[in-house]
Amino acid sequence: MSKDLLSEIRDMLIELKNVAEFMVDLAYTALLTNSRELAEEVERLEEYIDELHTRYEMAVLELAKQSEKPAEFLGTLRVGLAAEALADAAREMVQPVLRGDEPHEIFMVAMSEAEEAIGRVNVEERSPLAGKSLSELGAEGPPVTVIAIRRGGSWILHPGEDVKLHAGDVLVVKGRDEDLEELRRMARGEVKEE
Amino acid sequence: MEEPKSVRELLIEIKNITEKIVDLAFSSFLFNLEDVAHEVLRLEEHIDDLLYMLYVRILMASETADDAEKLAPILVIASAMESIADAAGDLATIFLKGFKLHPVVYESLKEVEERVVPVRIKQGSKLAGKKIADISEELGVTVTPLIVCRGRRRLINPPEDFIVEPGDTVILKTTREGVEELRKEGE
Numbered sequence: 001m002s003k004d005l006l007s008e009i010r011d012m013l014i015e016l017k018n019v020a021e022f023m024v025d026l027a028y029t030a031l032l033t034n035s036r037e038l039a040e041e042v043e044r045l046e047e048y049i050d051e052l053h054t055r056y057e058m059a060v061l062e063l064a065k066q067s068e069k070p071a072e073f074l075g076t077l078r079v080g081l082a083a084e085a086l087a088d089a090a091r092e093m094v095q096p097v098l099r100g101d102e103p104h105e106i107f108m109v110a111m112s113e114a115e116e117a118i119g120r121v122n123v124e125e126r127s128p129l130a131g132k133s134l135s136e137l138g139a140e141g142p143p144v145t146v147i148a149i150r151r152g153g154s155w156i157l158h159p160g161e162d163v164k165l166h167a168g169d170v171l172v173v174k175g176r177d178e179d180l181e182e183l184r185r186m187a188r189g190e191v192k193e194e
Numbered sequence: 195m196e197e198p199k200s201v202r203e204l205l206i207e208i209k210n211i212t213e214k215i216v217d218l219a220f221s222s223f224l225f226n227l228e229d230v231a232h233e234v235l236r237l238e239e240h241i242d243d244l245l246y247m248l249y250v251r252i253l254m255a256s257e258t259a260d261d262a263e264k265l266a267p268i269l270v271i272a273s274a275m276e277s278i279a280d281a282a283g284d285l286a287t288i289f290l291k292g293f294k295l296h297p298v299v300y301e302s303l304k305e306v307e308e309r310v311v312p313v314r315i316k317q318g319s320k321l322a323g324k325k326i327a328d329i330s331e332e333l334g335v336t337v338t339p340l341i342v343c344r345g346r347r348r349l350i351n352p353p354e355d356f357i358v359e360p361g362d363t364v365i366l367k368t369t370r371e372g373v374e375e376l377r378k379e380g381e
Binding site: 006007009010013014017020021024025027028031063067072073074075076078079081082085086088089090092093095096101102103104106107109110 | 201202203205206209212213216217219220223224264265266267268270271273274275277278280281282284285288289292293294295296298299302303305306
């Protein structure tokens, strides 16, 4: 069986998992911030998953063709369906935002009080965060996950460890309340008292 | 499991579970973890119960046309949350029915860095009586606890000072190296 085809399938499978998980996060964030932009990103990602899923299926079928027992690839095929169903659910979730429904107070309170909160953090000019990479932030800052960065008019979704923060960036961050607060202090350029 | 009462509490718990269940479902499939797949099914059932309570409370809160209009979007969101749990549950079900990944695909996934693994805390384990926050240090590997299973209780995102007891199962996220260490420890 082809090694290249196999590693291609592996990479697509991991990506299906990552994008599906990310979409659920992003859908909650879109609801919490009542952000049309984020809701539209969820829709774009749903289209992306559809396309990725098709490529995945084609590659699995190709690999199955090279095998003597193609039926053994049935489970490998089916896992892709779950990713697509999850993507559809995330898309369904942001429909109230896209329709422009007024977010219900109870919902906003619930979302912001969930144990893992999601919040926005503005990186100011004098902040020590400006110029730091996410891996440096991981080593020096509170334990939070940066799930998206808004820079000017564009978004960096699921930023990698080597992405550097700029002054003016708006970060969408997931973590415990107290950790988000500490990050906000750093982002404002306040020095933590020892 | 404790029964949360208010719409707010129900939404928080459903949100917390749906955020973890996707990872757990995929991980069970990708890394051949039957225990985790069973856990996904339990969580899905739990979400169904919570959603039912949520629907009842929302209907009770709606008296006027104005209320209905304000509450309807929560129903749309709740139904999407249900779809997420269903999709995760379906993934666990097809896996448990034997539709697993092909062995060559499992083999290729051995190179993947990020792993989910259930850890049973045995009597006398060096983790017993330790805080969640101290698990990484105790094992010398970086781990992120996703959920603690204690009897019928499920604790999502356990707080740092939560103390692990013998009999608990902690499903945690770690690295490939971390899984090896955990295996060596026999934890």
